[in-house]
Amino acid sequence: MAWLGSERRHCSAFVAPRCTARTLNGVTDASALSQAADNRCMGRTTAIATPHNPLLGAPAESADQLLLSEVISALSYALDLTEGQPPGHCIRSCWIGFHLGQRIGLDTAELWDLYYTLLLKDAGCSSNAARLCELYGQDDRTTKRDFKWVDTDNKTQLAKFVLQHTGVRGQLADRLKRLLHLARHGHELATELVQTRCERGADIARRLGFGEAVAQGIHALDEHWDGRGKPYGLQGDAIPINARIALLSQVVDVFHSIGGRTAALNEVRARHATWFDPSLVDAFGTLSDNDELWRGLGDENIEQRVLALEPECRTRALDDDLLDDIAQAFGQVVDSKSPYTAGHSERVALYTDMIAKRMGIDAGRRRWLRRGALLHDLGKLGVSNSILDKNGALTDDEWTQVRLHPTYTEEILSRITPFRELARVAGAHHERLDGKGYPKALSARDLSIETRIITVSDIFDAITADRPYRGPIPVPEALEIMGRMVGGALDPVCYRALVECVNEVGDA
Ligand SMILES: [Fe+2]
Ligand SMILES: [Fe+2]
Numbered sequence: 001m002a003w004l005g006s007e008r009r010h011c012s013a014f015v016a017p018r019c020t021a022r023t024l025n026g027v028t029d030a031s032a033l034s035q036a037a038d039n040r041c042m043g044r045t046t047a048i049a050t051p052h053n054p055l056l057g058a059p060a061e062s063a064d065q066l067l068l069s070e071v072i073s074a075l076s077y078a079l080d081l082t083e084g085q086p087p088g089h090c091i092r093s094c095w096i097g098f099h100l101g102q103r104i105g106l107d108t109a110e111l112w113d114l115y116y117t118l119l120l121k122d123a124g125c126s127s128n129a130a131r132l133c134e135l136y137g138q139d140d141r142t143t144k145r146d147f148k149w150v151d152t153d154n155k156t157q158l159a160k161f162v163l164q165h166t167g168v169r170g171q172l173a174d175r176l177k178r179l180l181h182l183a184r185h186g187h188e189l190a191t192e193l194v195q196t197r198c199e200r201g202a203d204i205a206r207r208l209g210f211g212e213a214v215a216q217g218i219h220a221l222d223e224h225w226d227g228r229g230k231p232y233g234l235q236g237d238a239i240p241i242n243a244r245i246a247l248l249s250q251v252v253d254v255f256h257s258i259g260g261r262t263a264a265l266n267e268v269r270a271r272h273a274t275w276f277d278p279s280l281v282d283a284f285g286t287l288s289d290n291d292e293l294w295r296g297l298g299d300e301n302i303e304q305r306v307l308a309l310e311p312e313c314r315t316r317a318l319d320d321d322l323l324d325d326i327a328q329a330f331g332q333v334v335d336s337k338s339p340y341t342a343g344h345s346e347r348v349a350l351y352t353d354m355i356a357k358r359m360g361i362d363a364g365r366r367r368w369l370r371r372g373a374l375l376h377d378l379g380k381l382g383v384s385n386s387i388l389d390k391n392g393a394l395t396d397d398e399w400t401q402v403r404l405h406p407t408y409t410e411e412i413l414s415r416i417t418p419f420r421e422l423a424r425v426a427g428a429h430h431e432r433l434d435g436k437g438y439p440k441a442l443s444a445r446d447l448s449i450e451t452r453i454i455t456v457s458d459i460f461d462a463i464t465a466d467r468p469y470r471g472p473i474p475v476p477e478a479l480e481i482m483g484r485m486v487g488g489a490l491d492p493v494c495y496r497a498l499v500e501c502v503n504e505v506g507d508a
Contacts, residue, residue, distance in 0.1 A: 066323070066418055068316040069307055072119050074415035075330050079122040081382035081408060082337065084145030086257055089250070091306050094118035095296050097249035098309050103283045106241075112314040116210055117217035117242040118249060123329075124201025124218070126337040126381055128193045138169060139384040148254045151267075153228060153274050194222045195231035200336065204329050209322065217242025221250075224275045236277075244277045248284060251275070253297070261294050303415070324371065331374035334381060338388045340467055341380070347465075349373040351457035351498070358497040359453070369450050372426040376454055379408025379427075403438045406430050425450045429458055432489040452491035456482070456498050459490065475502060 076090035083089065097118045101111050150157050202219035220234060220243035227235030248268060256264040265288055272281045287293060296305055318326075331345035352373035356366045380388070383405050387398045394402065410427025413419045428451040431437035433444040463478040473481070479499055486492045 066318040066416070067307075067310075068318055068322070069115070069119075069310045071318060071323070071326055071416055072116065073303055073306060074412065074419075075326070075378075076119045076122075077412050077415065078330065078333070078378050078381050078408075079120075079125055081379070082125045082141065082333075083122050083148075084141030084143075085148070085254070088302060089253055089257075090119050090122060091303050092253045092256075092297050093121065093246065093249040094306050095302060095309070096252050096293070097245045098306075099287055099290075099293055100245050100249065100280065100284055103287050104280070108311045108314060110213070110241075112311050113211065113213035113217070114242050114245060115310055116205070117214045118246055120201065120205055120208075120210075120214065121218055121221055121246045121250065122201070123204040123333060124197040124199065126333050127200035128196045131193060131196070134385075134389075137166065137174065137386075139386050141382075141384055148250070149258070151271060151275070153224075153226075153271075191231045198222060198231065204333065207329050208325055213240070213242060216240045217246060219243070221246055223247075225277050226274045228274070239277075244280055248276050248280055252284070256294075256297055261288070264288075320367065324367070327371035327374040330378060334375075334377050337381060338385055340389060340465070341377070344461055344465065345374050345377060347461045348376060348454065348457045351460055351501075352453050354501045355453050355457060355494055355497045356450075358501055359449075359493065361449075365450075368422065369425070369453065372422045372450065373454050373457065375413060375422075376409060376426040376429045376458065377405065378412055379405035379410075382408045403430070407439045424448075426454065429454045431455070433491065434488045437489070447491075449491070449494070452494045453497075456490055456494040459485070460498060 073091055073094075076094075077087055080087055080089045094115060098111065098115055101114045106114060198219045198221060201221070202215040205215040205218050217240050220232075220239050223229035223232065223234040223239045223243060224247075225236060225239065225244070227233050229239075251267055251271070252264045255267040265285075268276065268281055268284055272278055296302055299305060328346070331349065335341050335343055335345050349370045353366055353370050356369055361369070383401055387394060387401055390398070406427045406429060410423045413423035413426060416423075425448055428437075428440070428442060428447060431440065431442040431447055431451065432455075433447065433452075435441050435443040459482060460478060463473045463481060464475060466472050479502065482490060482495060482498075486495050
């Protein structure tokens with residue numbers, strides 16, 4: 001059963017069935033599992049190798065039409081979701097920071113590194129979401145969004161933030177317990193959260209092939225000029241220039257979004273020589289006289305303007321290997337959001353490829369589809385961990401939030417024009433043949449065979465993976481449950497292919 005990954009919990013021989021199904025819209029029994037394909041957004045896994053086949057039988061979405069900047073800028077919208085920021089935050093930060101980099105005289109190579117530091121600055125943001133949610137006892141996205149408005153050197157602001165965001169929905173005793181915990185261990189907890197985020201973000205940049213200038217820029221994003229930042233308390237010029245620019249740029253965007261130009265300028269000046277490099281504050285003061293900078297921030301086509309900023313001599317066309325790496329990296333960003341989804345996207349991609357191969361789909365199309373499987377839950381970055389990790393029944397409102405995630409996936413992937421077909425395929429993974437799925441209640445005639453394959457893989461992984469409200473289900477039982485879903489939620493041919501794959505591995 002090696003293909004099921006290194007985790008023995010997936011094999012019936014090692015797993016004691018603990019099928020205590022979650023209450024789903026009032027249904028609380030094991031049969032709920034079969035309906036609960038709806039609830040399949042959480043898991044755990046093993047790494048898989050990336051095939052380096054040529055793009056045989058490639059679909060219209062050929063990789064050679066794409067630039068690295070187009071894909072990274074589009075996917076940065078997924079990072080905005082996790083940070084609770086208005087769409088386009090990373091893009092706008094790039095607009096601001098790139099102009100600042102030009103103003104201080106960075107050369108072309110340095111500007112290129114800065115460009116990707118700014119677009120990927122939040123790449124590690126999903127990795128501390130579950131911990132943040134656990135500590136504060138509320139929506140991680142709200143906590144992250146509101147924390148961006150806080151000057152952490154201002155004790156009054158900090159105390160107000162903690163009081164307003166800690167355990168506000170819970171019982172008084174729980175709230176007091178959390179507040180006490182934060183009061184006693186606030187510094188180390190904050191350091192831990194930032195460290196997790198920055199190390200993860202830097203790691204993702206390295207995996208995508210960026211150099212240390214980008215990785216270190218992301219790694220030091222929360223360091224402050226006066227040495228009071230986190231996680232290492234770097235000071236002054238010891239902080240990489242890309243990190244200093246990225247920090248200032250994100251603060252400008254956050255305050256500009258809520259209070260316009262004056263609010264942004266005031267905040268930059270207020271943090272002169274505390275958070276920010278004084279020379280950058282001065283340079284930004286000069287830059288801010290240029291109305292074009294501010295007009296750009298309000299331009300609905302800012303993404304196109306940011307794409308045009310990339311130094312032309314440095315633009316990089318995507319080959320298929322890099323496109324695979326990007327899909328894998330962003331799949332890992334999704335999987336990092338919750339301990340219950342660790343490895344989910346990679347496993348779904350693995351199962352998808354196996355089923356597709358069994359069904360005779362050619363290597364080029366499988367490679368394309370595997371990217372869709374890796375990115376199918378991208379929109380889950382927009383769902384709070386207070387919902388994803390909840391150990392109990394979801395409310396109607398929480399279900400509404402969960403059901404938005406395929407829409408987010410489709411919207412983000414559709415930003416990349418050659419990805420439009422893949423966006424539709426991935427965005428439909430919670431639809432059903434009988435029209436009872438979501439978000440569009442599509443019917444069988446609207447569901448491509450590729451979507452049906454991802455759906456079978458997704459449900460198989462959801463049922464066999466650990467969940468906050470139950471343990472993993474053994475493979476034979478999972479297949480039995482899924483067998484009852486054939487014709488309603490699942491395509492019979494795709495299901496049969498899955499069973500054959502399982503049997504083949506079992507016989508090996
Ligand atoms: Fe999924
Ligand atoms: Fe999903």
